[in-house]
Amino acid sequence: MSINTQAICDLFAVPGKVAIVTGAGSGIGEATAHLFSKAGAKVVIADLVLEDGQRVADAINADGGEAIAISCDVSDEPQVQAMVAKARETFGGIDILVNNAAYRPKADFFGMGVDDWDRMHAVNTRGTFLCMREVIKVMRDQGKERGGAIINISTIGTALPTIVNNVHYDSSKAGVNSITKSTASEFAVDGIRINAVMPGGVSTGGAKKMQTDPSRNFVPKGPIMMPGRLLLGMAEPIQLASAILFLASPASSYMTGHIMAVDGGYLVG
């Protein structure tokens, strides 16, 4: 049986679309940026660390794609405004936003200072809000026919506890889930679809570093560390990127406000 590549392309390709991926200098964001480029998008790599973002943009450009890197702290309003303005100016519009940038340091519940709590919510929750607000302005400006797709990266920790010393992170991401549903309802009329992905355990550089770097003084414990709880084992970033591409592409044209776990069965394990 021959494959109709065009049929697959019609569903999952994003030709000519402009995508901003925050936190795309590593991990899930980096895999998503590469996948988007192969699926035909022009990609804006927004990362706190410019050299990480530039490395990813260079790799995409060397591979025949089109990408730029922009340094951006998503918790900083002027930086987000400048990033979105540059993205629009460079590529002539914005069609896709992936809010992937996250702050993740663990903190003991009793030892956690309000600074830890606030920084977590500033990056993960306020950062998602700021990026969405600036990008939705552009998407509305471009008209309902062009519309847009926004994918927020959350965590299964918002649905079931996974790891200790992560209360502030889970709280910040539960806010992201809520933002996802509220904005999906509010901006459906503008043709903008907004969904979230909840990753489970993912083998990213950050996760590996968290578990091996003694200076972080963190021994991971909690339900997710129990043998067998991740029914299908740890995910590679590409598995998350695939679901993100699905939610950015015409394949999900009738989905909005959905919070989708890509967790290898953790939530049923």
Next chain:
Amino acid sequence: MNPQFETQIAPMFCLTGKVALVTGGAVGMGKSVGLAYAAAGATVVLADSDERVAALVDLPAGVSARSYDITSEEAIATLVADVVSECGGVDILVNGAVVNHNKPILETSAAEWDSVQSVNLRAAFITTRQVVPSMQARGGGRIINITTIGSVNPVLIGNGAYSASRAGLNQFTRNCALDFAGDAITANAILPGAIITETIPSSLKPRGPGADPTRHLGGFGKPEYVNGIALLLASPAGRYITGQLIAVDGGFLIS
């Protein structure tokens, strides 16, 4: 077409060499998904009632249809055995068969209740039980159950028996995800919203939250709107997704 799409993205969503069995496959979303699988390279068997299979014309290469009595355990076993013997096995099972009497709860007889559970839940269990050994033998598989957003939140008045059966299938899906994870078999449910198919009787006068068109943020849907998620869940790209209930509802659940 972007050459990188062809060489690097398409294979992620490709079903070459896979065999898919789709129940309720002659109409609506089952048929739509079956044809999408065939376009992605799978060998597809559409299973449905005599009448519906007889009405199928012009099936593309790689797609065949088979009629059976979904209420009969023996008939389901024969269907699966025949597909395994003719196609070599089954890699993808879509439980898409469904009935809905849409009757007020107080007017629903026990026999009508039973007939809804029989097609919508019992048959999915029996079919899954018959198919999984072939998936185990082939080193993995995908179970995709088509339920409804009515299994999560009420949508229409008169859907009590139907929604209960679909809620049962949701939970059966999650248990399959747990039981068969060690066999590299994933199980997920697609929860369509107001997707209009030819099987909805013209006599149906919808009443309830879902009858308000403005509650469906993307308007009413078409069967092909579930093709994308159905292909993701069946393809290499979806191999890490299991135990999920995924709404394809134009935002109804958040409206």
